[in-house]
Amino acid sequence: YGEISLKDIDQVVKSSFPLCMRHLFEKLREDHHLKHGGRMQLGLFLKGVGLNLDDALAFWRAEFSKKVGLEKFEKEYAYNVRHSYGKEGKRTDYTPFSCQKIILSTPGAGDQHGCPYRHFSEENLRAALSRMGVNSRATEDVMNKVRNKHYQLACTLTFEAIHGMQCDAGINHPNQYFSDSQKIFQ
């Protein structure tokens, strides 16, 4: 897979984002804001799927400026976007988070990051799966994995239910979920 562009992003979110990233994306659109953990998790994922720096700045600016204003965005948030692309500070090229890292994260009050299979209530997870188009039988299989704390297997079953296809390798990285999905649609 190559680059994704901003004009396609809504469609790509629906077809190929894993639930953790879809949730962050929808919350950002709803609240025009995400706390630091959410900005890192979603921002590095978007970088990993090929959103270039200019598009990333435009993306975050469009949402945040609705909440905090353009000036505050440029002053307080744009630096961090450039930083995560390795364009500021120590110029470290940060890599997107793996499932393991996301599952082990500890979102606090008001945080939207984390893995929904691990961090959502059962009710919220069921509602989210239904919005993704997972049927009730597959949902029960997913919930079974969640109860046994097999979060990545739960995500793999979701992938299989949505794509109607086996995912033998299993899901171990949100960007792998994305690229495996894109391969199916191409």
Ligand code: SF4
């Ligand atoms: Fe995201 Fe991985 Fe959790 Fe799936 S298992 S929702 S890709 S963190």
